[in-house]
Amino acid sequence: MGERRNGLHALxxxxxxxxxxxxxxAEFERHLLTCEQCRDDVRGLRETTARLAAAAAIxxxxxxxxxxxxxxxxxxQLPPVVxxxxxxxxxxxxxxxxxxxxxxxxxxGVAAGLVVVLVVVAVVLGLQAGxxxxxxxxxxxxxxxxxxxxxxxxxxxxxxxxxxxxxxTVVMSHQARGLVFxxxxxxxxxxxxxxxxxxxxxxxxxxxxxxxxxxxxxxxPMIVGGLAGGEQLEMTVEPASGSRQPTSAPIVRIVLST
Amino acid sequence: MAGSPADGARRPGxxxxxxPDALQAAxxxxxxGDEAAFAAVYDRAAPAVLGTVRRILRDPAQSEExxxxxxxxxxxxxxRFDPAAGSAAAWITMLAHRRAVDRVRSEQRAAQRDARAAxxxxxxxxxxxxxxxxxxxxxxxxxxxxxxxxELQRESVTLAYYCGYSYREVAQLLGVAVGTVKTRMRDGxxxxxxxxxxx
Numbered sequence: 394m395g396e397r398r399n400g401l402h403a404l405x406x407x408x409x410x411x412x413x414x415x416x417x418x419a420e421f422e423r424h425l426l427t428c429e430q431c432r433d434d435v436r437g438l439r440e441t442t443a444r445l446a447a448a449a450a451i452x453x454x455x456x457x458x459x460x461x462x463x464x465x466x467x468x469x470q471l472p473p474v475v476x477x478x479x480x481x482x483x484x485x486x487x488x489x490x491x492x493x494x495x496x497x498x499x500x501x502g503v504a505a506g507l508v509v510v511l512v513v514v515a516v517v518l519g520l521q522a523g524x525x526x527x528x529x530x531x532x533x534x535x536x537x538x539x540x541x542x543x544x545x546x547x548x549x550x551x552x553x554x555x556x557x558x559x560x561x562t563v564v565m566s567h568q569a570r571g572l573v574f575x576x577x578x579x580x581x582x583x584x585x586x587x588x589x590x591x592x593x594x595x596x597x598x599x600x601x602x603x604x605x606x607x608x609x610x611x612x613x614p615m616i617v618g619g620l621a622g623g624e625q626l627e628m629t630v631e632p633a634s635g636s637r638q639p640t641s642a643p644i645v646r647i648v649l650s651t
Numbered sequence: 652m653a654g655s656p657a658d659g660a661r662r663p664g665x666x667x668x669x670x671p672d673a674l675q676a677a678x679x680x681x682x683x684g685d686e687a688a689f690a691a692v693y694d695r696a697a698p699a700v701l702g703t704v705r706r707i708l709r710d711p712a713q714s715e716e717x718x719x720x721x722x723x724x725x726x727x728x729x730x731r732f733d734p735a736a737g738s739a740a741a742w743i744t745m746l747a748h749r750r751a752v753d754r755v756r757s758e759q760r761a762a763q764r765d766a767r768a769a770x771x772x773x774x775x776x777x778x779x780x781x782x783x784x785x786x787x788x789x790x791x792x793x794x795x796x797x798x799x800x801x802e803l804q805r806e807s808v809t810l811a812y813y814c815g816y817s818y819r820e821v822a823q824l825l826g827v828a829v830g831t832v833k834t835r836m837r838d839g840x841x842x843x844x845x846x847x848x849x850x
Contacts, residue, residue, distance in 0.1 A: 437849055
């Protein structure tokens with residue numbers, strides 16, 4: 394057991410039910426690295442919370458099953474965390490509870506992937522909303538492009554606050570020479586106005602298209618292809634029919650750096 | 652106990668792995684990119700994920716969305732699951748709970764929830780567990796074990812787990828010291844664990 398840090402030990406219950414704040418969570422996880430007893434406690438109490446979850450189980454609507462499973466096909470999986478350079482590829486002793494970088498690696502991966510998953514869910518729900526068959530053919534090309542970006546090895550995620558409210562997110566792949574744009578919580582516009590995206594590069598500013606409204610407070614996703622590299626992505630408010638050149642100041646600007 | 656072969660055949664889960672083992676096996680296959688196994692993981696894990704998320708978020712549409720996100724997260728990070736550190740069900744429900752709580756907290760920062768409404772919610776939260784009409788065995792057992800806790804332990808655990816409150820919020824709601832809530836959460840969970848026979 395060794396030295397006791399009672400304050401932290403007491404936190405084990407709150408920790409497993411996610412009732413701690415972010416700072417405390419990080420502190421407790423650092424403590425876990427050196428406290429075997431605590432790891433055992435966490436393990437047992439987590440199994441207990443799994444029982445609480447099972448007791449709350451409700452059957453999802455059957456319509457959700459297929460799209461969710463199909464969506465997996467376009468989400469790239471993370472490789473296992475290997476300790477040292479030369480852990481065997483098939484080794485399943487990937488650590489998520491103990492060892493150096495506990496949770497950090499794992500949670501960092503989760504955070505980075507979150508956006509990709511959100512985009513995929515948006516795509517799935519978007520497909521689901523309309524008459525699937527009719528829209529499928531039209532969307533196939535778009536989805537192929539989107540899959541290429543989201544599944545690319547070099548996909549990077551960038552987010553920026555929109556000055557008029559909301560957050561813009563870009564998943565970009567140089568390899569696929571494209572990006573997927575989504576936004577959340579954009580200010581509602583009067584019907585005669587819409588959001589338009591622009592690519593601003595050395596050759597000038599070109600329209601990248603109108604941002605389609607999404608489900609709930611999501612906008613997009615939309616695919617922007619043919620990136621040359623070094624451009625900036627900008628969004629402005631334009632007449633709903635779109636403009637050839639921006640007629641108002643950008644409300645968000647994302648540098649598509651290399 | 653030791654039934655005839657015919658008895659055994661009628662019981663699911665004798666020959667084919669069922670329950671926790673099946674979920675774990677399916678998750679291991681998912682880690683290797685097996686899309687069919689992902690369907691099995693979905694079937695076994697989605698109800699607990701949706702149930703947990705729905706208790707915290709309340710909104711049915713939003714809960715379905717988060718359920719899908721969590722399942723895809725499971726697909727994406729399956730290779731990072733370590734069976735030595737806990738069961739597949741515990742890992743998946745942890746992801747679900749954390750995601751739901753994170754979402755509630757980020758929304759909270761924008762608009763603080765009304766404490767009075769929160770108390771009303773909390774009561775519903777426990778009520779739904781305690782008086783669930785669909786009395787599956789598991790539900791029964793959990794309910795019985797929850798009943799075995801002191802009131803403060805039970806409220807601390809259920810407000811945090813089923814309603815997504817932080818221990819500070821729970822202390823505020825119950826009008827007790829923060830340190831007390833921390834220890835009640837721990838003691839309550841330990842008692843639950845022992846009652847449920849978790850090893």
